[in-house]
Amino acid sequence: MRKRATAKQVAEAAGVSKWTVIRAFTPGASITEESKRRVLEAAEHLNYAPNLLARSLATNSTHQVAVFVDDFANPQKLPFLETLTEQLQAEGFVAMLVNINSHFDHINALLNASQRQVDAVILFGTAFRDETLNDRRLGRGTAPMFVLARDSQIDGVPAVVCDAEQALKEMVDYLYDKGYRRPGFMAGARALSTALKRRHFFTEFWRQKGVTEIVDIAADRYSAASGADTVRRYIRESDPGQRIDVLMCENDILAIGAMDELRGSYDLRIPEDLAVVGFDNYELGGAFAYGLTTYEQPKDEMVGAIVSMVTGRREPETLTFPGRLVVRKSA
Known part of the structure; x- marks a missing residue:
């Protein structure tokens, strides 16, 4: 050579x-x-x-960013990751992908990222435990952290999110005006979905309209299979005359799985028998087979804001961005 x-x-x-x-x-x-x-x-x-390694020793900057990702079963992660890595690379940074799951120690992952001298850590997912991230072992010298697409709830760690309150108000207003009065909400695993606040605002805005009976069903993960399993269990255990008339799923992949199960196993018509809505505007949801009504997160703006903080062009701060309601035939 x-x-x-x-x-x-x-x-x-x-x-x-x-x-x-x-x-x-x-x-x-x-x-x-x-x-x-x-x-x-x-x-x-x-x-x-x-030699970038030698330069990093002189400048105290590696131009590497650790991106912690959980829940790879959720395909909506990929468009965000594509945009994030594209914008980081345009700024001369390289993303180091770290797979986080329920079997992996978050503290060790963060310490490992610090030992590799990354310039920043971006937490992209829902399974990051706030009490763990506040562990005193992280201490001084750990790379600055940022949270993407969920609330932070950690002092000193800024988050960039879609405005969940505005999103769910628009969604509930739309569903109420369409005549739905028996709503249900399918969340991901309870420990993970809390930081998204979608269930909280969905319930709150229905109650403001006088609708207090809201069916709450929980999937164990964000996947089409879990959406199908969860809605199957609900249909089996519910009285046909008392069932919900609209199901909001916490994200599109849950909604897609639910729709497949409702039509394939129970021959239910959507939206005539049961309307279904999602969140994220995943590309497959827009296909003719689904026509999923959903809410689109402003991906480019959110990623652009977090990259500008990582590169130092913008002071770190928590930011919320408005998305947009996408109306299709499922509701």
Whole structure:
């Protein structure tokens, strides 16, 4: 294999000092245009690339961001991750994906990220336990943390979220105006869904309209299979004459699983027999087979805000962004 060229070799070829080579590859560093041109030409000829690890020791910045993700069964994670990694890479940062699940110690994961000297940690999911993240073992020196797409509820850790209160008010207003009066809500695992606040506001806004009987059913995870299993259990255990007339699911993948089960196993018509709505505006929900009424999170704006905090262009703060109601044929 060809040996990697060094900064010293580039300096000799360009007729400059080694430090001039380093400045040529450091954004914002002081260097003349002529010196930079000579360095870049020599670097291209020698197929030289700067040692980012060595640079990180000098600048105390690795340009790496650890992204902690749970619940990979939820396909809505992928569009967010695509946008997040795209925007980070455009800023010269690399995302390090860390898989978090119920069997993994969050503290060790955070400490491991700190030991790798990442510049920031982005928590993207619902299973992060606030009491764990406040553990004193993290202490000083841990990379700054940010929360994406759920409330933080952790002092000093900002979150970027879709405005759940506005979203659920719009959703309930729409369903009430359509004539629905027997609502039900399907959440993910209770320990995980609390930070989303969707069930809370769904219940609150129905009660403001005088509807106090709200059926609450919980799936064990965010997946189509879990949505199907959960709605099957509800149908089996409920009196046909007393069933809900509209089911809101905490996200679209639960709604898609529920719709498949309702139509496939029980031959129920949607929305005539039971309306179904979701949240997230997952692409598959817009297909003709589903026509899912849902609520779209402002993904680009949310990711843009968190990336601007990571890069230092914006002061860290908790931000909420309005989304939009997407009306289709399922309700």
